Amino acid sequence: MQSEDEQVVDSSKAETTKTCTQTPEVDDWANFRDDDIMQQQSAIQAVEADKIPFVGDKEPLSSLAAEYKSGNPIILEKIKVLTEQYAAVRRTRGDGNCFFRSFMFAYLEHILESQDRAEVDRITASVEYCRKTLLSLGYAEFTFEDFFALFLEQLESVLSGPEASISHEELVERSRDQSVSDYVVMFFRFITSGEIRNRSEFYEPFIQGLTNTSVEQFCKSSVEPMGEESDHVHITAISDALGVAIRIVYLDRSCDDKGSVTVNHHDFSPVARDPTNANINNNSNNSQPIKPFINLLYRPGHYDILYPNN
Template identity: 65%
Template sequence: MAHMPESRTSPGPRSRLALPAEAKGLPNRSRRLELRPRTTPTTPHAKLAREAADASARKRKAADGGGDTDAAPPAPEDAAMGDAPPPAAALLADAGGAEGSGSGSDPARLSPDPVSVELSMGGDYYHACCGGPDPDPKPEGPQVPYVGNKEPLSALAAEFQSGSPILQEKIKLLGEQYDALRRTRGDGNCFYRSFMFSYLEHILETQDRAEVERIQKNIEQCNKTLQGLGYIEFTYEDFFAMFIEQLQNVLQGHDCSMGPEELLEKSREQTISDYVVMFFRFVTSGEIQRRAEFFEPFISGLTNSTVAQFCKASVEPMGEESDHVHIIALSDALGVPIRVMYLDRSSCDPANLSVNHHDFVPAANSSEGDDAMTSAPADEKPYITLLYRPGHYDILYPK
């Protein structure tokens, strides 16, 4: 939301990203380490990870009244992020065929150096970003679920019946093509949650096993991208495993298969939903950094930060809103086309209103040189349609 501008074969041997049978359900860091003991890392990044984790443990112990309150000195902060200007949709839309896909970029230039302390903390990083509720929350009304029920589009019309005449007319135009929407919680993660549910729902309805095999190849390539950028695998492997588990479970024919109601229920569980959101955030960050030369002009137009700083501050943390840059990167990395319908007050000719939309079709040059990455056909109509209202994304269902 925010400003707009195995496995290589399936089925087969368990991918190293898949959850072990003993760890089905909610991920558990200590259980994972017991199941798969690791040798002591010796790389500088791994050393930083251990120091960060040890510092975090000391802080928790001190907070609980224990001893050993010495904490590691804080890591230097990156340059402050600038305020993002209004969306540059036209500029980004024209960039699809631009040079500089980054496929031949120098890996050293793309690697965040050093790996951020937050990313090196593994489970602590998740709890910092997606931790439990405030221990002393303020009284408030019922929260919107992470993913809501399917509603007729007339519910959106009723919401704006006393609002802008332009919006009322645009909702009528939307009603000519779409008959329902599904709302998501406005917590800064609505784009990723909308994409998550819409994609899994599509696989559940179509049972497209070829698509599942295709996207799993791309996921494996995304894992290699992050490793090449210097990320430590245990900091993100649970997020990857959670999405793969949900992806496999929407395919029917095995004990863990789930139907529409269970998919909605799982998407509303905080840990499952947040883990999948984090999976998308890491994939998006990896793609942006892998193709840094391509994305750098757009990032510098939005902020005063470097590509690595932008990913650390505006892509990877939970609750950070999404822009065109994020959508392009995720669509390209996974090879999934996305359509976004824009419900706003923009209108060049009030007498001839139309609802603007943009199709984010995976760029052919995004996977150039990566044989393992595959995209949907360029002429395929996006089967994921999101409704954008300034600051928020929901899911739209065509007639």
């Protein structure tokens, strides 16, 4: 398992892990005032985002090749390499929340399919610690309690108990329900913000390198609001807070020094933590890294869900 410093420093190499919504060019930006430009971009983003649901259908990986058939040959070659390990992709809406929505669906889908009660017990303990962390940081409980309650409700719904769990189709339907999907996204945003604030000394150098702002300003402006983009700091924080390993696979136009085409990935492995007292064990280098069961595809500007070959 990586040390804390290695984890974020390595992840910073993935400088393209910044979520955003791509917008077409406008012919004459010089004639637009700043507020006109912002309004124009917002309108374009809203139209583009509405073209797909919050969580799409599962598609064969070949659908990516069709999307890039007239594009960069390096991308097409990388998609061929991807098919050796991955079978399918599930797209998410490009509205600035795509990382959190992808994480949400991939995690709940894993619990639905695995029925891993030990994992549910573990993450429930982590969620309780995160709740206490927010309270200790001065958050009023009414500001986040509904988001926490809804996530735990969704978690219970995918685990069989006295009643059968929901079906996969119902999970997809719930993930497309804005009142559910947005609430769970906000739950993850509060979790991420609390983790960053709680370990502010650790995150501060990386945040200042990215935005030249304080930890508090970063959380208020770049973590907690809906629609704000996510980068490696967000991913590291949510992985550590919930104890969930995440693999990010990069589909871009890069190649190695010899011109060879390879598909790079980075595993965000959570630091060891005892959820009963939330102590982080910094001497966990002898532990085996947690194998990620959440696999996300990053293309410049967006995250989707990847499904490994069986």
